Amino acid sequence: MKARKIISLVLALALCVMTLAACGKKTNDKDEQGRTVISVGGWPDKEGTELDNAVARKEAFEKENPDVVIKPDKWKFDLKTFYAKAAGNQLPNYFSVHATEVSQIIDSEYSADVTDALEKYGYLDKMNPDILELVRKDGKIYAIPAYAYVMGVAFNPEMLKAAGLLEADGTPKQPKDWYELAEFAVKIKKATGKPGFVFPTAANNGGWIFNPIAWSFGVDFMEQDKDGKWKATFNTPEAVEALQYIKDLKWKYDVLPANTLIDGTEYYKTFATGNAAMMITAGDYPRKVTQYGMVPDQVGMMGMPAGPKRHVTLMGGTMFAVSSDATEDQIDAAIRYHGTQFHHSLSDAVKDSLEREMKKKLEEGQLVGIKSMSVWNANAESLAYEYDLIDKNANSNPNHVRLYNEFVANCPAEIQPEEPVCAQELYAILDGCIQEVLVNKDADCAELIKKAAADFQANYLDNLTF
Amino acid sequence: MMNTRKKLKRKFNLRDEIDAWVLLLPMVVILYLFVWRPTVMGAAWSFFDMKAYTVKDFCGFDNYIRVMTHTQFLPMLLNTVKYVLWSLVIGFLPPLFIAIMINEVIHFKNGFKVIIYVPAVIPGIAAMLMWYFMYYPDQTGLLNMILSKIGVEPKQWLNDPSFTIVGIIIYSTWKGFAGTMLLYYASLQSVSVELYEAAIIDGAGPLRRLGYVTRPAMEGIILLQLVRQIISVFQIMEQPLAMTGGGPNGASTSLSYQLYQYGFNSGGKGTGQAMALGVIIFLILIVFTIFYFWLNRKIEDRC
Numbered sequence: 001m002k003a004r005k006i007i008s009l010v011l012a013l014a015l016c017v018m019t020l021a022a023c024g025k026k027t028n029d030k031d032e033q034g035r036t037v038i039s040v041g042g043w044p045d046k047e048g049t050e051l052d053n054a055v056a057r058k059e060a061f062e063k064e065n066p067d068v069v070i071k072p073d074k075w076k077f078d079l080k081t082f083y084a085k086a087a088g089n090q091l092p093n094y095f096s097v098h099a100t101e102v103s104q105i106i107d108s109e110y111s112a113d114v115t116d117a118l119e120k121y122g123y124l125d126k127m128n129p130d131i132l133e134l135v136r137k138d139g140k141i142y143a144i145p146a147y148a149y150v151m152g153v154a155f156n157p158e159m160l161k162a163a164g165l166l167e168a169d170g171t172p173k174q175p176k177d178w179y180e181l182a183e184f185a186v187k188i189k190k191a192t193g194k195p196g197f198v199f200p201t202a203a204n205n206g207g208w209i210f211n212p213i214a215w216s217f218g219v220d221f222m223e224q225d226k227d228g229k230w231k232a233t234f235n236t237p238e239a240v241e242a243l244q245y246i247k248d249l250k251w252k253y254d255v256l257p258a259n260t261l262i263d264g265t266e267y268y269k270t271f272a273t274g275n276a277a278m279m280i281t282a283g284d285y286p287r288k289v290t291q292y293g294m295v296p297d298q299v300g301m302m303g304m305p306a307g308p309k310r311h312v313t314l315m316g317g318t319m320f321a322v323s324s325d326a327t328e329d330q331i332d333a334a335i336r337y338h339g340t341q342f343h344h345s346l347s348d349a350v351k352d353s354l355e356r357e358m359k360k361k362l363e364e365g366q367l368v369g370i371k372s373m374s375v376w377n378a379n380a381e382s383l384a385y386e387y388d389l390i391d392k393n394a395n396s397n398p399n400h401v402r403l404y405n406e407f408v409a410n411c412p413a414e415i416q417p418e419e420p421v422c423a424q425e426l427y428a429i430l431d432g433c434i435q436e437v438l439v440n441k442d443a444d445c446a447e448l449i450k451k452a453a454a455d456f457q458a459n460y461l462d463n464l465t466f
Numbered sequence: 467m468m469n470t471r472k473k474l475k476r477k478f479n480l481r482d483e484i485d486a487w488v489l490l491l492p493m494v495v496i497l498y499l500f501v502w503r504p505t506v507m508g509a510a511w512s513f514f515d516m517k518a519y520t521v522k523d524f525c526g527f528d529n530y531i532r533v534m535t536h537t538q539f540l541p542m543l544l545n546t547v548k549y550v551l552w553s554l555v556i557g558f559l560p561p562l563f564i565a566i567m568i569n570e571v572i573h574f575k576n577g578f579k580v581i582i583y584v585p586a587v588i589p590g591i592a593a594m595l596m597w598y599f600m601y602y603p604d605q606t607g608l609l610n611m612i613l614s615k616i617g618v619e620p621k622q623w624l625n626d627p628s629f630t631i632v633g634i635i636i637y638s639t640w641k642g643f644a645g646t647m648l649l650y651y652a653s654l655q656s657v658s659v660e661l662y663e664a665a666i667i668d669g670a671g672p673l674r675r676l677g678y679v680t681r682p683a684m685e686g687i688i689l690l691q692l693v694r695q696i697i698s699v700f701q702i703m704e705q706p707l708a709m710t711g712g713g714p715n716g717a718s719t720s721l722s723y724q725l726y727q728y729g730f731n732s733g734g735k736g737t738g739q740a741m742a743l744g745v746i747i748f749l750i751l752i753v754f755t756i757f758y759f760w761l762n763r764k765i766e767d768r769c
Contacts, residue, residue: 451537
């Protein structure tokens with residue numbers, strides 16, 4: 001009897017301790033041998049080239065930097081889990097963030113000020129100042145841009161060819177403005193029976209892609225008045241015209257898919273499975289369509305069409321941030337680690353990283369050929385090497401992506417970053433407008449825009465807490 | 467003298483119960499960590515400004531005001547009520563009806579029971595995606611395929627703002643009715659066969675037997691089930707999340723879905739509002755819950 005009691009007591013206590021142990025705080029930044037430990041997020045969790053690459057990079061780095069130990073952390077950035085992780089001090093020290101969400105991370109003060117370390121390792125004066133602006137707050141830098149892109153128009157060369165929109169050498173006809181793009185889409189639908197264009201509508205993707213279109217129609221979404229208050233400024237005829245364009249894609253040109261609830265996944269799937277010939281996206285999209293069996297020959301890209309008022313494209317990218325609870329040593333080590341893949345000078349480590357990345361892309365069957373925008377200001381050694389690698393390993397007709405590469409290299413359009421405050425909330429509201437005009441033939445665009453601007457002002461801009 | 471003896475007795479009992487307490491301890495700790503503490507802290511923090519998940523300053527009813535003055539609050543409340551009403555119209559009677567039918571059939575009774583229970587064992591998200599594709603608004607959707615075979619124009623299904631809630635409720639009924647059905651079935655089993663025999667001897671047909679023997683025996687559980695259904699459908703969240711994203715243009719956004727948006731999709735700016743909305747939903751549901759307990763006690767007393 002007594003023994004049983006003791007056993008049950010011990011078991012019960014053990015369970016309690018185990019439950020509580022899971023909530024423990026992070027320990028200090030040094031191991032027993034005095035080396036700095038940094039945890040690196042987004043570590044691949046499956047066997048394969050990606051994991052091999054990560055391990056190779058870690059081993060090479062630790063050999064070069066005996067004072068640092070890399071601790072893999074499989075958590076990959078996701079806004080839904082980010083804040084809980086951050087509040088529980090469970091963030092990895094070094095993790096990637098999408099440009100579209102980076103301002104939220106910086107505003108919430110969960111990323112560390114890395115200005116000094118970037119200065120020390122020669123980043124600041126070598127980076128594209130426009131891109132650095134995305135991660136600057138009150139003069140300090142809170143994340144490190146790694147990849148950058150501008151939006152363009154992705155297309156399926158086979159479908160464009162069927163509609164006579166592809167030259168014999170594989171160069172597509174570039175639509176000069178949005179209305180020409182719609183006409184091309186009509187031709188494609190006539191020739192192939194498939195929707196010529198797909199536009200996202202859900203999970204903030206609709207508003208995100210709608211932004212550069214609206215800008216090109218002359219829309220300004222918000223401005224800050226003298227007292228620092230933000231005002232929604234898009235209850236304008238220009239915004240109505242831009243929304244009317246989306247409505248016309250469905251009801252006048254009839255070039256969109258039947259489904260009108262399209263989130264990010266559905267968006268790429270629709271395009272990748274040949275159920276739409278064109279979409280607006282970023283230069284890194286080949287990695288998102290390969291999983292649906294799209295081969296490099298079916299992947300093409302060209303520049304962004306102009307609008308009635310402006311020719312403009314949206315800039316974004318991927319950043320790396322250091323968690324705000326990192327110590328000076330950890331920040332320093334994280335920037336050094338960052339430098340083994342992303343640096344303007346071509347060290348052996350950077351060279352190896354670029355080659356490994358290229359090998360992975362080829363293995364996965366991704367299109368190689370798109371030269372994305374660079375985070376470096378000009379003539380970075382590593383960039384020249386990367387472009388050279390792309391040329392050497394191109395696995396499809398280079399003319400399929402030539403127009404986009406030219407668009408990036410010598411951009412005829414203005415390059416604009418995302419809206420400064422409550423961008424995601426704005427996207428969600430615009431998603432609603434876009435869904436409404438696509439399901440309701442009689443939707444009143446002016447009324448929708450008026451309500452959207454009022455909602456955005458009342459629900460978000462008037463309630464800014466940080 | 468009397469008093470001390472009573473105290474002694476109580477002490478003795480406590481010592482006797484220590485086994486039970488020790489065995490309960492892990493469960494109590496888990497409940498404390500994952501249910502009681504978050505519930506109480508959530509209610510308390512709904513009165514504070516939050517920076518993402520960090521508590522800042524006391525702000526009174528600010529979060530509540532923000533939630534209630536959100537321009538979509540009333541439409542979302544209305545949607546939630548629509549979910550509940552449609553779930554009663556579509557989902558309330560079928561389980562009862564099927565339970566009575568199964569109770570009446572003689573052959574293959576177990577076979578029917580298994581077949582009818584199948585939807586309930588399919589994992590939720592998989593079933594939602596399956597229905598998402600059945601409702602798909604072009605020719606690749608199963609329902610539209612069937613319609614085109616009989617020469618009817620394809621429908622928009624979940625893309626249609628006036629149908630989207632109905633569509634989700636049809637799915638939920640399909641997914642959830644089997645459990646309720648079993649409950650009804652079990653309670654039908656407990657109706658004494660002799661009552662039916664007596665009714666038959668008195669010349670009562672199937673409908674009268676249903677009215678005079680089955681109904682009185684089932685009333686209690688049917689009423690309880692009604693209240694339980696209202697409470698559970700009022701919290702509908704995963705279905706719009708997985709099937710429509712709350713669209714088109716907010717037509718399927720429920721209060722709980724909005725709570726999720728505040729909590730996880732607002733860049734940490736809506737955490738306080740999420741907790742305030744949680745308290746608001748709690749207050750609405752507590753009314754039904756009190757009614758449920760009152761009803762439950764009344765029905766148990768009657769039995």
